[in-house]
Amino acid sequence: MITTRQPHPRPDRHQPDRHHPYGEQPPQPPEHHKHHAQHHKPVEHHHPGEHQEPVEHHKPVEHHKPQRHNVPHSPPPHAPHPAPHHPAHHPPRAARRQLNLVTRHQLVAAGVPAGTITSRARPGGPWQRLLPRVYLLQTGPPDQRQRALSAVLYAAEPAADPLAGDTAALTGATALALLGIREAPYAPGSPVDVLIRSPRRLAATGHVRPLPTSRWPRTITVSGVPSTRPVRAAADFAARTEDPDRVRAVLAGVVQAGWCHPHDLHAELRASRLLTRPAIAAAAAELLAGVRSIAEARARDTLTATDLPTPLWNARLHTPDGTFLASPDAYWPDEGVALEIDSAEYHYTRDAWHATLRRRLRLESHGVLVVSATPSMIRDTPTEVVTALRTLLTLAATRPTPPTTTARGHQQLHLFRGTG
Numbered sequence: 001m002i003t004t005r006q007p008h009p010r011p012d013r014h015q016p017d018r019h020h021p022y023g024e025q026p027p028q029p030p031e032h033h034k035h036h037a038q039h040h041k042p043v044e045h046h047h048p049g050e051h052q053e054p055v056e057h058h059k060p061v062e063h064h065k066p067q068r069h070n071v072p073h074s075p076p077p078h079a080p081h082p083a084p085h086h087p088a089h090h091p092p093r094a095a096r097r098q099l100n101l102v103t104r105h106q107l108v109a110a111g112v113p114a115g116t117i118t119s120r121a122r123p124g125g126p127w128q129r130l131l132p133r134v135y136l137l138q139t140g141p142p143d144q145r146q147r148a149l150s151a152v153l154y155a156a157e158p159a160a161d162p163l164a165g166d167t168a169a170l171t172g173a174t175a176l177a178l179l180g181i182r183e184a185p186y187a188p189g190s191p192v193d194v195l196i197r198s199p200r201r202l203a204a205t206g207h208v209r210p211l212p213t214s215r216w217p218r219t220i221t222v223s224g225v226p227s228t229r230p231v232r233a234a235a236d237f238a239a240r241t242e243d244p245d246r247v248r249a250v251l252a253g254v255v256q257a258g259w260c261h262p263h264d265l266h267a268e269l270r271a272s273r274l275l276t277r278p279a280i281a282a283a284a285a286e287l288l289a290g291v292r293s294i295a296e297a298r299a300r301d302t303l304t305a306t307d308l309p310t311p312l313w314n315a316r317l318h319t320p321d322g323t324f325l326a327s328p329d330a331y332w333p334d335e336g337v338a339l340e341i342d343s344a345e346y347h348y349t350r351d352a353w354h355a356t357l358r359r360r361l362r363l364e365s366h367g368v369l370v371v372s373a374t375p376s377m378i379r380d381t382p383t384e385v386v387t388a389l390r391t392l393l394t395l396a397a398t399r400p401t402p403p404t405t406t407a408r409g410h411q412q413l414h415l416f417r418g419t420g
Contacts, residue, residue, distance in 0.1 A: 095137050097163060098153065099146050099224055104133040105158040131207060133158075144186070148174050149225045151192040151208040157200075165219030165226030169195045171211065172240065175233040176250065178222045183253035183294075184237065185246070193236060195228060211236065215271065230259035235268045244279035249294040251283045262287040290314045295341045295375035296329050302382040303330070308389060311339070315407040317368070325366060325405055326359045335396035336403030337369045339389060341378060367403035369396055 092110035095102045107117055120127040121135055128136040131154040136142055142150065148170055156162035172193030176184035191209040196202055198212040217232045227233065234254045238247045255262055266275075266284050274280045286297045290313030303311070311330040319325055328338035342356055360370050369392045373385045 099149050100137050101130075101146060101150055101153055102135055102137060103153050103158065103162070104135070107135070131205060144188070145178070145223050145225060147188065147207070148178060148192060151194050152226055154205070154208050155194040155196050155202055155210050163221070163224075163226055165221070167197060168226070169217070169219045170222075170225050170227040171195050171233045171236040173237050173250075175222065175225075175227040176230065176237060176254065178225060178227065179230055179233075179257075179259060181230075181250065181253045181257060181259075183246075183249040193240070195236075230254050231264050231268045234260070234265060235272045235274060238269070238280050238283075239272060239274055244282075245294060247279050248283045248286070248297045251280075251287060252291065252293050252297065255287050256292040293329075293341075295343065295378055298375070298382075299330065299339065299341060299373075299378045299385075302378065302386065303389075306386055306390075308386070308393065309334070312407055317363070317405045317407055319366060320404055320406070326363050328363065328368075328370070331368075331407060332393060332396075333407050335369075335393050336367055336405070337371070337389065337392045337396050338363055339385075340370055340372045341375060342372060343375055363405075366405050367401060368405060 092102055092106055092112075094106045094110075104117060108114065117127075117135070119125065121129045126137070126139060128138070128142075130136050130142060130147075130150045134150050134153045136146060136150070151174075152168045152170055153162050155168035157167040160167045162168060170178070170192065173184045173186060173190070174192045177186035191204075191207060193209050193211055195213050195217070196210050197216055198214045200212060202210040204210060217228045219226050220229055221227070228236070231254070234251055237250055241247050241250075251265065254260055255265060262284075266288060269275050269280060269284055275284060283297070286300055289300070291297050291300055292314055296313060300313070309332055311332050313330055314327055315331045315333070316327050317325040317331065326338075329341045330339035331337070340356075340360065360372070363370055371385070371388045371392060373388075377385055
């Protein structure tokens, strides 16, 4: 009976054979020796009457190649065995949901031994301990989102899902910075405000400032981080900021960006009992009057101290046929005079500068007289701005042709009696 040999790919002579018990093939004779052995094969003598096995003369007999196809492979004596599956080598699924961050509670629940956690989080190890019980599973520095989420993971209850926003939520300046509010101050080393449910108490760290509250807000997810809504984040920021200009700028920035309506912000400030503070009350009054920036707020302060008429702030002007014309920063409808406060940061490109010029031409083509100023002029030389406005308001009162514009969709609102 002849066993048919299954074809095997011939391994490279210069590479070790992975299937051979010793990791390499036995030495092969040189080609000319093999050729010599095929043509000078010794003759085998048989006695008469003895059974003879057929010999294949066309196929040389291989003396040196071991018969490995019928022999089960055994590992080399010193070959390492495959490493068993270990949770420490496979980060828990939570890390993929949490920007490569994980808590100690999640690691232990995933089966990672406490000693492994400690060794991997040592200086120079593959993990980093950002906060007590919070680890970053990478060697590079954390970015802004990871720093924010690490604070939420630290403040959330251990057994709760930290991404649900039920026990901890980002708020204040960091939450506003994630939304893109440029006026919100953000510094990597500054503490991050995180709301937690009262009466729970949590120790503050240099990176996290827990804020217990009995008014738990609706939460949203911003860039993968559970956060309060912008209106609550703005109120929490104002509650812990002493700089009046900073409060003005941030509140106006939230409204200007469209994240909340002035009435909603006013209601949140009232619910937080912050309207008793003069700086916050003044900023709320400005927003209800139509002011949308710190430069406009300063211009409003300057004009309030004069005897000039009270303008409309950010009124939407339309032509007689209803076409939208422009929305100047301040507008005197009876006189047809507008104040435009043009910041340099919005005119870095030629297109932005041309857009401003075209808007001014549209206003002037419909009879509106425009006074242009920069925020620094409002701050440093307010008298010059007031003089220019007074001159145009006087000229407009005597001109025979009134402006052909109307202010629509605007209502002059007052927060307190006597507030302009």
